[in-house]
Structure formats: C-alpha cells, structure tokens
Amino acid sequence: MTIVNKIPRYILPYPVIYFFVNFINGLTIPIIVIYYRYVGLNLFQIGLVSTIFELSIFILEIPTGFIADKFGRRFSILLSFLSFSVSGILYFLIRNIIGIMCASIMQGIGYTFISGSLQAWAIDTLKQNGDDSYIKSTIVSGTQSRRIGSLLGSVVGGYLGIKNINILWYFYIFLGFAAMVYSYIFVREKREKFLNNETKFSIKNLLYLDEISKVFIEKDKIIFITAILLFIISAIYEFSLSPVDEYWTVLFSEDLKISTFIIGLIAAISNIILIVSVAPIVNYLNKRLKDITAFLVVTILIICSLVLLASVKMVLISILVFILFRLFTGVYEPIMEYYLNGLLNDQYRATMLSVYSMAGSIGEILSGISIGAIAENKGINMAFYAGAISLSFELILFFIITKMQNMNIEHSR
Missing domain, CATH: 1.20.1250.20 (MFS general substrate transporter like domains)
Incomplete structure (x- = not known):
C-alpha cells in the first residue's frame, strides 16, 4: 500500500x-x-x-x-x-x-x-x-x-x-x-503563461458570462456549465460541513460528556488516519471509478456520516463516525480539485481557483447565519441534519453534470 x-x-x-x-x-x-x-x-x-x-x-x-x-x-x-x-x-x-x-x-x-x-x-x-x-x-x-x-x-x-x-x-x-x-x-x-500588461482586473467584467467563459477550456458550453455547477457545489459543500466544523467539540463535550483531552486525541487520530489513508483510497477510486462517480460515492458517505453524527448517542460509535467523516471529507478534496483543474485553462487558473474558494466562503458565511440559528434554537443535532439535507442537493447537481456529459458524448459520436 x-x-x-x-x-x-x-x-x-x-x-x-x-x-x-x-x-x-x-x-x-x-x-x-x-x-x-x-x-x-x-x-x-x-x-x-x-x-x-x-x-x-x-x-x-x-x-x-x-x-x-x-x-x-x-x-x-x-x-x-x-x-x-x-x-x-x-x-x-x-x-x-x-x-x-x-x-x-x-x-x-x-x-x-x-x-x-x-x-x-x-x-x-x-x-x-x-x-x-x-x-x-x-x-x-x-x-x-x-x-x-x-x-x-x-x-x-x-x-x-x-x-x-x-x-x-x-x-x-x-x-x-x-x-x-x-x-x-x-x-x-515560466512567465509566458501570465496575463499581459493590457489585461485589467474588473469585478464587473467577471460577472458577465462571456467574460467568465474565457476562463475555462473553450471546447463547448457543457464544460462551462459544468464549472458553474461546481462553484455552486463548493458553496453547498462548505455550507453543509460548517455545522460539524463549528460544533462537533460542543456535541462531544456537552452531549456525550467526553473530556477535553479525549477530544484532542480524537482530532489527532482522525488527522493521522487521513494522512495515511488518503493516497491509497484516491488511487483506488481513480482506478475503479470515474471522477464524477467517485464524487457521488464520497458525497453519499459524507451525508450518511452527518446523519449518524446527529442521531447516534453511543460514545464509541459517535467517535468512529466522526473519524470516518473526516476521512471522507479528506478524500473528497483532491478528487474535486483534480476534476476542477481539468476544466480551467492555464492563463486564468489562479483567479478561478480563488473564485472557487470564494464560493466556499459564501457557503460558510450563509451557514454561520442560518445553521448557527438552528443550532441555538433547535439543537446541534438538528444543525447536523440540516447539513445532511443541504448536502443532498449536491447529488442532484452531480446527476445533472453526469447527464450533460453523457449527452455530450452521444452528440460527438
């Protein structure tokens, strides 16, 4: 391995x-x-x-x-x-x-x-x-x-x-x-790939679709629409994961009565397992599945772990589910980054990777407002359920991307 x-x-x-x-x-x-x-x-x-x-x-x-x-x-x-x-x-x-x-x-x-x-x-x-x-x-x-x-x-x-x-x-x-x-x-x-001196930054220009489309590999509209959907997915993903990032320690300490030392140990163990496992898992998925199929599988696993974190009250099972949740999200990241980079041309790559990160920030800000209110008024468990429900919308977008790609393949034949 x-x-x-x-x-x-x-x-x-x-x-x-x-x-x-x-x-x-x-x-x-x-x-x-x-x-x-x-x-x-x-x-x-x-x-x-x-x-x-x-x-x-x-x-x-x-x-x-x-x-x-x-x-x-x-x-x-x-x-x-x-x-x-x-x-x-x-x-x-x-x-x-x-x-x-x-x-x-x-x-x-x-x-x-x-x-x-x-x-x-x-x-x-x-x-x-x-x-x-x-x-x-x-x-x-x-x-x-x-x-x-x-x-x-x-x-x-x-x-x-x-x-x-x-x-x-x-x-x-x-x-x-x-x-x-x-x-x-x-x-x-090498410097030849960078923008020339006549290229000026303009937020207004970036908001026009004809300007944004220059950022992507200009093969056809399918790639452009796919990239836009991936930006929406980025916002949904960060929105859905924020409840765990913000409140998992509170859930473990106050609801499950786990000590601060054990919580720190759990965080360390989850990181170590991810460090050791991410390469072989991604390599396996790369050999067995298409990128879009790997997205679907990993997203479903993340949704299941969110639901289990919200519903399970047994300490050991909750700890195991959290470790798996961290592993699944860690595997998701390189798969998404590889797929996204395949849609970008070299000239504007840094700009659009920043736009992708910004989409994630939008999701985090929205989550801080809405999910935070749910956690305060309905409890942390309901916030986790809300994260699972919102992440389910990713599956719909992945389904749309898959259908578009299949239609594109059939059209090219």
Whole structure:
C-alpha cells in the first residue's frame, strides 16, 4: 500500500509550502480564542473578529487570484507569507480590538494570496514539463501535507501557549519569513503563461458570462456549465460541513460528556488516519471509478456520516463516525480539485481557483447565519441534519453534470 504518492522533485515545493501554511496557522488553533479573552475581548468582539476574517477572505479572493495570474504565482506566494508574518507582528504588538481586527484581516489576506496561486503554479508547472500524469498525485500530496502541518502546528501551538504565548508569536513570525525565503529560492516558474500588461482586473467584467467563459477550456458550453455547477457545489459543500466544523467539540463535550483531552486525541487520530489513508483510497477510486462517480460515492458517505453524527448517542460509535467523516471529507478534496483543474485553462487558473474558494466562503458565511440559528434554537443535532439535507442537493447537481456529459458524448459520436 502506497501511503505517499511519488511526485517529481521539482514540484516538491507544493506540499512543502502547504505544510508551512498549515503549520504556521495551526499554531494558533488551540490558543487563539483564549488569547482573545486574555487581551480583553468580549464574546461579541470575538464574533466580530471572526466575521471580519471571513469577509476579508470573501472580498479579496478574486483580486489576489488576479494578482497571481498577472504578476506571477511565486510573487503571490511570497506576499502570502509576508502577510502571515505581519499578522503575527500585529497580534503580538497591538493587544486591543483594533490590533486584533487588523491582524485578522492580514491573516485573511495571507490565505487569499495562497489559495489559488500555489495550486495554479503546481498544475501549470507539471503541464509545462509534460508531467500531466502526476497532477492527481501532486494534489493528494498537498492534502496530506496540509493535515500534517495543521496537526503538528496545533500540538506545538498548544504547548507554546501553555509555556509562553510571546514565544509562540515569535515563532509564528519567524516561520512566515522562513517560508517566504524558501518559496523565493525553490519556486520556479515560466512567465509566458501570465496575463499581459493590457489585461485589467474588473469585478464587473467577471460577472458577465462571456467574460467568465474565457476562463475555462473553450471546447463547448457543457464544460462551462459544468464549472458553474461546481462553484455552486463548493458553496453547498462548505455550507453543509460548517455545522460539524463549528460544533462537533460542543456535541462531544456537552452531549456525550467526553473530556477535553479525549477530544484532542480524537482530532489527532482522525488527522493521522487521513494522512495515511488518503493516497491509497484516491488511487483506488481513480482506478475503479470515474471522477464524477467517485464524487457521488464520497458525497453519499459524507451525508450518511452527518446523519449518524446527529442521531447516534453511543460514545464509541459517535467517535468512529466522526473519524470516518473526516476521512471522507479528506478524500473528497483532491478528487474535486483534480476534476476542477481539468476544466480551467492555464492563463486564468489562479483567479478561478480563488473564485472557487470564494464560493466556499459564501457557503460558510450563509451557514454561520442560518445553521448557527438552528443550532441555538433547535439543537446541534438538528444543525447536523440540516447539513445532511443541504448536502443532498449536491447529488442532484452531480446527476445533472453526469447527464450533460453523457449527452455530450452521444452528440460527438
């Protein structure tokens, strides 16, 4: 069984940089809310900071993706790590609501600069070297390195948060600059694929279908419509998964009476299982099923796990279902990313990957409003059921995509 897929040596910066991003920001996962309370933020202010963070990502996804396409993916990656370091400096130096909001915005900017540019660089570099066959294994390596980085970052961040919070911010800032130096040295790209100087960014233009259609491989309208449906799917997917992301620890601690230590252990085990299993599972699905069929299978498994999480009251079964839920969602990501990249042309790849991420942000924002109200008034279990129901709409969209592809195949014969 292959746990880690082989990828070309020149593309190794892709998983390494993803590790850096998730390790750096994983440092703050165990302590950030505690830190907010430590510097004097009340619950309303904490919620405000979280909202501003999500809005900064939502607003800046497309502009930063365009910057990556126009000025270079490496340039965008460097700006990402610079933004992370600046956010760490602000967190450390300005310990009030204004400083925290500014730091949160800079952190959001860092995410938007990396979200489309890194994968666009990797896919285009593989294509330029004639190594298209490594695209899926490269995407899988990114999924694994993200999980490893987040897991190790959380462990180190939790330890440093207990020992000395100042050392954590020093480390956070240092790693941002170190990752920027690494990216400058090892990320290499050819410039001929980028947008020319006459190409100007315009939100208005991106809203017109004839402009957006230029972003996709212009074979026929089927591909264009499929890509639009995938963007809708991205919003639905993030909307549906947000209840678990937000409330699983509350469900386990308050309803199932699981200790904080065990909850941390569950999170670690779920990440380790995903890291070890994602490559062989994706390889198996790649050999046995078409991409769209793999989508359907994995989506159905996620829906089933959501329903079980909402309904099962036995501790051990709930833990097992949660671990499987994390595994299914981890497998879903590289399958979706590979399929989506097949629909994009190289010139606008970073911009449209950012649009895809923005669609997911829309889903998260909508979920925070509606699912949050359901959880507050009807209970966490009902929020999970709502997530399962909304995710079921993905199956309808997948069915439409499959029908369109079959019609296209029959028409081409």
